Amino acid sequence: MLQIEKKKCFVELGKFLNQFSLEENSKNETVLHNDLFFDSFVDLIHLSQSHNGWFTPEQVYHSVQSWAKALQEENLNQWLSNYDFSKVQPKTVGLILAGNIPLVGFHDFLSVLISGHKVLVKTSSNDQHLIKFLAQYLIAVNSEIENFITFTDGKLENFDAVIATGSNNTARYFEFYFKDKPSIIRKNRNSVAVLTGEERREDLVQLGEDIFRYFGLGCRNVSKLFVPKDYDFQPFFQAIYEYKDVIFYEKYSNNYDYNKAVFLMSNFKLLDNEFLTLKEDTSYASPISSVFYEFYENIEDLRKQLENDAEQIQCVVSKNAIPKSIPFGKTQQPELWDYADNVDTLEFLLQI
Template structure:
């Protein structure tokens, strides 16, 4: 396959997803049901949100412009690229699959046990559209052998495993990162409403979800209560609600100060990773101090939201050219 044929296949997959979302029906209902059975965090809203963002990537013009800035040979020798996928949010491994295939390489995949249903469905539809992809996608739970390079995503503990077993290969290894937001106390209500999506979409489980706020001078908790009201029902989700109640009990027993916003607990804390149901915040004197702290901790931060940063509400809607950990996957693959 050449570039154009690969791009056309993914464009057709985007059309399929778009029609599936718009028309619904038995196929979508069954897919959503199976995904939720496999992973209770994968609610209908969250799965559809992930699929809709992928659709935005798979426009023919967007894909063409994306890959045209790289020097990718049509007739390159396909390399076997091992890819260990995460499963914290729906279809989180799709971008790696897209990147590997669109550059002409072969994907040797180890799925997360939390996201097999959606990934298998996506691959099946892609192969139906372009049968030649069948020889370029191998999924297995067995130990990876015969790979030429690795892309692996996991926890900080997993990172050590990746390095031990695959560190000698060309690789991209990813570990824990989080999103942060900067509040200046000059935000419009609409901006704070949008911030709620950055925090609560996917129950805060994504590496691009905002888990910490840098707040200039003082915290306006009342404004956040109003802004987060759209997600007031989130505590009715069994797993989120249990985490929220548990974390509140832990804070109370430890006599740790917190602010209960009715669907998330605000805790003053300098760390970036917060438990499910908890949102950390840190008071800073001014925007310059916030920027200094963010720059000093770039290796822990996936995305920064705010007036001088990525706009509110867009943390979980990256472009196809927005790479996790700021590591250019296409550049990496095109140089193998």
């Protein structure tokens, strides 16, 4: 199966996904196989929360829309134009996927198939259904692609390379178990925002998107703020008040109550607005419903610190305070060429 044929399958998938949004599910009669898949996908979106309590319709729709935009033909062409796929010898690549946010493993799935390899997928128990549904749609578009896709519930076997995502603890197991195979092993990472005090209200509102999207469960969610000495947090709290309704979601609310109680019993000083706590802490990984912060005195020293800690950081968000940082509000809208952990997945797949 030629790459151009696979690319066409994903373009058609993008058109299919573009019909679904939180505001409206609008059927486009030009989209392929709507008679088989449209109503079923609406049902799956609304059933996702019963499979994983964090996968509310709002969060699933956001992921679906992000992929609808990513899978436009011009985006795929721009992404793939930097690589030479002519010498690829098809191999079987095992994927061990995470399940913290909806469709979090779809980029690896896409990368393996579009590069010419076969994919052997072990989904997370927290996200078993969405990616399998999208695979079925691809197969309906072109049945040949079925020969390149296998899902397994058991141990990965008969594969040539692996891409595995998990915690720091599971990563040690992966590194040992897959030591004889070409591999990408992804560990825990967190994202940070660097504030200068000169941000506008709209910047801080967008920062709220980076914090609260997917309830803060993704590695691209901001879990740590770096702020200048004597920073006034009042404008920040005023801006993120727009996200106050997050506290009405029970799982988030339970985490807020629990983590706040733990902090207070430990006599930690907190800043609190009744749906998010801020705690001064040098760690990058904050619990759900909390963001850590740390003061800095010199922006150049902070840049060096972030460079030294690069292996712990997924994204840096700022308003041009840090070179190559991401604009506010964009952490959960990565382009196809924005690779997790800054590891070029396609380059890896070309070399196996």
